[in-house]
Amino acid sequence: MIARLFIAIGIFIGLGFGAYWAYDASRLYAFKAGYTGSYTYNLLFESVVWAIPVSILLGVLVGSFAKDGHDTHIDEQGKVLRHDETMFFQHWSHAIATLLLIVTGIGLGVLIFPRFLSNPQDVGFALNLHFIGVVLFLFTVFFHVTKNILTGEIKENMPAAHDIPEAIGHYKAMLGFGKQPEEGKYLASERLSYPVWGIFVAGIILSGLIKVSAYIWNMPEVLMTVATLVHGVCTVAIVLVLIVHVFLGAIIPPSWPLIKSMITGYVTEDYIKAHHVKWYKQIKGNKKSKTAESIEAIPNKEETTSI
């Protein structure tokens, strides 16, 4: 728990430093000597644009060091580690970056939604805060992707054909119809939502990188217009998906143990016995369940990485 506290403090210190940097850079200064009344502010997207490729590469580098969190067992107090420190860092730093980007992005105006900010100093502050969010966002995304590819966890996150009926069964059970299907560590509905996130995050990153490249190269007007449109559409989509994610992952009562474990790291044995039967069987090393899973044609690789 101490490690998580340090990670949280670290994220907030970084965020505070970034926010101050953004604020400081957005203060106007005399721009042109000899032109009284000519002011400008420091736009971090322009002056520190190199931090964008560096944040991507740093994410890849740190991600390649990260370990998978699969040393799962039930401890003496009947608790199971579901979200290790790496996951804690990755989830919350990504969440904070996403929120920062959404708030500043909406403040600057998206698609048909008007701009809330009017004077250049406020616009500069929002743009610079957006830059801080971009650096953190790119780092967390590339950290996550690199780690999951190198550890093979990505296979657990990607959906399979059998996830659709499982997810339907899961939601039916939530509403009181039918029996809860046997779920692994990740719910079928979580796996189904993963590529949805992936598509919109990829869309927003690609269009964002095109927008950023305008600070370095002389980009064609048409490409900039298309990138801006795609960026806006992905923003709205991510906001909608995020609302659903927060609702299903933190608001409704069945998800409370999971949001708690996203902070403390642990779920109870009773909880996984009730909601993640497959995972529970795997933890227990139940040979019978493994046989049953092989009949259900669950890939062997998933089996090995999940244990």
Place this chain on the structure above:
Amino acid sequence: MANVPRKASRRDFLKVGSASLIGLSVGALFPGGKWLDNKIYAIPASGGYLLVDTKKCAGCLSCMLACSLAHEGKENLSLSRIQIMQDSFAGFPNDITMSQCRQCAYPPCVEACPTKALHADEDNENARSVDIGKCIGCQRCVEACPYDSGRVVWNHIDKHSQKCDLCANTPFWEEQGGVNGKKACIAICPMRAITFTNEIPEQNDRGYNVNLRKTAAWKRLGLPSN
């Protein structure tokens, strides 16, 4: 449960790690803005300039309405690229200020633009113009214009900067504009208080606010021409 062996070998890790390190080194040397077209550092002079005579202006705002109408299709004073300000408490000739873009020889607005949206338009004899598609709405050009009121105007409807392009891009006006064409404000002004020159004016108030009253008609009216 025992630890599961990693899917990536040490060799893979070393490859990714060293590639990232090389990338980081290159990234740290990444010169922000250095690869921009060299032209941005030597901005060519505009081929044309609007001159005004505030002593002649009657403050009818026709030029503002014509500017907005020709460019935006709307008679909206806030969308006009030329601004006429009146101070009822100031005596003549300080009661009227005409804020036309000066197409500065060293334009701070062009230099402040981080994406080259505000540029010297080669197709229009280097009049300082905004590529709307490239404008990111940072408003640095608005703040960089040293004059009051600023000659770069924020389009509050379409959310981008805009400024006088000497009527090069006037989709709602049938006349051919630009440096070598007609200008809506000049065409509409009933007082003939706005004119145009191809010569770079003296870069101060005196250079842009000139005497346009030395005409025979003005003298016939018995008004002072000095």
